[in-house]
Amino acid sequence: MYSAPLERVPLNLPSTDKLTLSSSKWILVTPDNAEKVWADLEKKKYDIVIFGLTDKGYEDLSVNVAKLKKLVQQQQSVIAAYKRYYEDQTKAIDESNQKTDSIKEDAVKNNKAEEEKKSFFSLKGLFK
Amino acid sequence: MGMKLAGIMFILMLAMTGLGYWYYNNTQDKMAVLVENAAKLEVAMQTQKQAIESYKADIQQVTAEKSAVEAEFTTSRNAVEDLTNKFNKVSNLLGARDIGKTGAAKPNVIARIITKGSNNMMRCFEILSGDPLTEKEKNAEKKSQINSMCPDVANPSYIPTP
Numbered sequence: 001m002y003s004a005p006l007e008r009v010p011l012n013l014p015s016t017d018k019l020t021l022s023s024s025k026w027i028l029v030t031p032d033n034a035e036k037v038w039a040d041l042e043k044k045k046y047d048i049v050i051f052g053l054t055d056k057g058y059e060d061l062s063v064n065v066a067k068l069k070k071l072v073q074q075q076q077s078v079i080a081a082y083k084r085y086y087e088d089q090t091k092a093i094d095e096s097n098q099k100t101d102s103i104k105e106d107a108v109k110n111n112k113a114e115e116e117k118k119s120f121f122s123l124k125g126l127f128k
Numbered sequence: 129m130g131m132k133l134a135g136i137m138f139i140l141m142l143a144m145t146g147l148g149y150w151y152y153n154n155t156q157d158k159m160a161v162l163v164e165n166a167a168k169l170e171v172a173m174q175t176q177k178q179a180i181e182s183y184k185a186d187i188q189q190v191t192a193e194k195s196a197v198e199a200e201f202t203t204s205r206n207a208v209e210d211l212t213n214k215f216n217k218v219s220n221l222l223g224a225r226d227i228g229k230t231g232a233a234k235p236n237v238i239a240r241i242i243t244k245g246s247n248n249m250m251r252c253f254e255i256l257s258g259d260p261l262t263e264k265e266k267n268a269e270k271k272s273q274i275n276s277m278c279p280d281v282a283n284p285s286y287i288p289t290p
Binding site for chain 1: 180
């Protein structure tokens with residue numbers, strides 16, 4: 001019985017796009033500095049508006065972003081582990097196939113040698 | 129009579145020789161089949177042994193990968209916990225840390241700190257997306273030089289002190 005090992009087609013995926021993020025500047029507005037903040041905005045030709053968060057809102061936003069980073073890191077860890085496992089598996093399968101082929105070749109050689117030895121001593125061999 | 133007997137004996141001898149020849153070859157063929165079967169079994173046994181060894185190695189690798197991923201998960205979870213603790217830090221000397229009160233007292237200082245923190249966090253995402261580290265990031269060893277949002281990602285030379 002003969003079996004042909006299946007070759008795994010390598011999955012060559014493109015890399016994800018690299019992020020280039022813009023930096024942002026936080027402004028804290030208090031009753032004491034509110035006038036100065038408005039004046040600064042006006043001076044720098046920005047629209048006179050502030051998109052605000054309370055201190056609790058800021059804390060929540062920070063923790064949420066940290067959680068997103070955690071998710072990205074965890075997913076990267078999982079992908080890296082799959083990649084390592086997949087690559088090592090492919091290598092192990094190749095090695096295993098090579099060993100099996102070598103075992104089969106040895107067995108065929110041994111069989112041939114046995115056949116030759118047997119035909120030398122057999123009566124049939126005398127007439128061959 | 130003697131000739132007849134000799135003829136019968138001769139035919140009998142021929143028959144016995146033929147039978148012997150057939151018996152010998154028949155057993156040789158059977159032995160050949162048995163030898164071949166034994167060789168096939170040997171091959172099957174060795175292949176199975178190899179497969180079992182391969183499975184054992186796979187299990188070891190799966191266990192190692194699982195442990196590595198779990199360790200990395202713990203690191204990323206700790207980062208979130210550290211940030212939460214930063215907001216809720218209680219010091220014996222200064223009491224509970226309140227970013228709202230500190231912000232109201234020192235808006236410019238806090239604005240600078242949180243702007244730096246936000247930009248550091250954005251840089252963490254850039255690095256995680258595959259952007260290479262700068263020399264400054266690579267060589268950062270002191271706490272004042274590191275990206276405090278993700279030193280494990282951004283500053284490979286930094287060894288945190290417990």
